[in-house]
Amino acid sequence: MQLEATNRTPAVSISATGIEMKGECYPEDITAFAEPVMEALRQQLESAESFHARIELYYFNSSSAKFLFDFFEELEEAAEEGKQIQIDWCYRADDSSMQEAGEDFEEDFEHAQYQIVEI
Amino acid sequence: MQSQDFHKLLEQRRTFFCYSGLLSEDVLSTFSGIVREQMSEMEDDAEITKRVFGIFVEQAQNVIRYSKDRIAEGGTGTVAISRAEDGFLIEAINPMDHENAEGLQKNLDELKAMDNKELRKAYKQRLREGPPEGSKGAGLGFIEMARKADHFEFDFVGSTELLFVFKVWIKETSS
Numbered sequence: 001m002q003l004e005a006t007n008r009t010p011a012v013s014i015s016a017t018g019i020e021m022k023g024e025c026y027p028e029d030i031t032a033f034a035e036p037v038m039e040a041l042r043q044q045l046e047s048a049e050s051f052h053a054r055i056e057l058y059y060f061n062s063s064s065a066k067f068l069f070d071f072f073e074e075l076e077e078a079a080e081e082g083k084q085i086q087i088d089w090c091y092r093a094d095d096s097s098m099q100e101a102g103e104d105f106e107e108d109f110e111h112a113q114y115q116i117v118e119i
Numbered sequence: 120m121q122s123q124d125f126h127k128l129l130e131q132r133r134t135f136f137c138y139s140g141l142l143s144e145d146v147l148s149t150f151s152g153i154v155r156e157q158m159s160e161m162e163d164d165a166e167i168t169k170r171v172f173g174i175f176v177e178q179a180q181n182v183i184r185y186s187k188d189r190i191a192e193g194g195t196g197t198v199a200i201s202r203a204e205d206g207f208l209i210e211a212i213n214p215m216d217h218e219n220a221e222g223l224q225k226n227l228d229e230l231k232a233m234d235n236k237e238l239r240k241a242y243k244q245r246l247r248e249g250p251p252e253g254s255k256g257a258g259l260g261f262i263e264m265a266r267k268a269d270h271f272e273f274d275f276v277g278s279t280e281l282l283f284v285f286k287v288w289i290k291e292t293s294s
Contacts, residue, residue, distance in 0.1 A: 008148060026176055028144035030256075059169060061176050066257035069246045097169055097267075104243070 001040040008035055010057060018052035025068075026061035034067040041074055041111045050084035051075070056091075056119070057098060066099075072105055072112075079111035086113045093118050133202035135161070135208045141192030142182045155201065160204075167291055170267050171207045174287045175200060177260045178211035179246045184252070184255040186213035206269070206290040219253075220275050223283070227273050230265040252289070 005011035010023030019041060027033035045051060053075060060068065072087070079085035089105065091098035102116040120128075129137060140144075158168040162260055179198050186194025192224060198215030215223075233241060242262045245251075250258035265271060269290040276282045 007151065028148065059173065061173070061180065062259035062263040063180070063256040064257055065263070066246060066250070087156070094165060095169075104239070107243075110154055 002073050013039055014044055016044055020054045022056040024059050025064040030063040045078045053087050054085045076112050081099055088115050089115050090117045090119045134199050139192045139197040141193055141195050142179055147179045170289050172208045174264055177264050178209055181260055182211055182213045187215050203288055209287045211285050212282055215281055249267050253275040
């Protein structure tokens with residue numbers, strides 16, 4: 001699955017081995033954006049042994065925070081089932097809001113490997 | 120009020136962005152670029168620009184989703200951004216139902232009494248539990264604004280037509 005970035009949605013690329021999400025995230029219609037991404041993620045996770053998520057966002061709104069939470073929950077559940085899950089939350093060096101956002105999600109992971117990465 | 124007085128009023132209150140009327144997601148898309156451009160021209164600290172923009176989006180989406188006056192894909196209201204003494208003021212005003220006011224007031228009073236740690240906890244709890252009944256989003260907007268704000272105030276004004284006013288200040292000196 002490949003989604004081009006728009007002004008309000010990130011570029012998304014999902015393959016058998018991982019997902020990359022990069023850009024802005026405050027979609028006009030969060031459901032219309034989130035549902036296909038979650039569906040593609042679930043499909044890939046079913047057959048994957050290991051999966052790598054790289055998230056590089058510059059801004060997301062509160063509706064998207066819920067999407068990200070659900071997205072990470074899916075990955076954490078896969079890790080709990082024994083899959084190798086690696087998540088990199090990437091933020092630009094001077095971007096303290098995205099660094100803090102990354103820290104907000106950190107405590108939800110027990111089984112998945114979650115790293116906050118300065119870029 | 121004379122047209123020139125309206126112009127002067129905006130100047131006096133140092134309001135550099137003001138929109139009143141139908142707000143929809145399409146309208147918000149159009150404004151996003153403008154607000155970001157205005158902010159980055161005025162403010163060197165990208166983090167402040169980002170916080171002001173984030174508050175603006177949440178404010179606009181509240182009007183879009185919860186204004187009592189509905190048109191097509193949105194609601195009517197006013198959103199404005201002004202220079203404040205030591206930062207920026209982001210305001211939203213929209214008509215609302217009397218019956219929803221009490222619940223909202225209680226919710227906002229609770230948020231106002233919370234410190235940063237408690238707000239973070241409330242935010243995480245809301246994420247886990249999902250949106251409350253009647254929410255058209257994640258139910259996180261006000262918590263998110265309370266976390267980002269240096270200060271916020273709200274008011275319910277008018278008896279026949281009730282207006283909800285929400286004001287958020289972002290200071291330039293804060294981290």
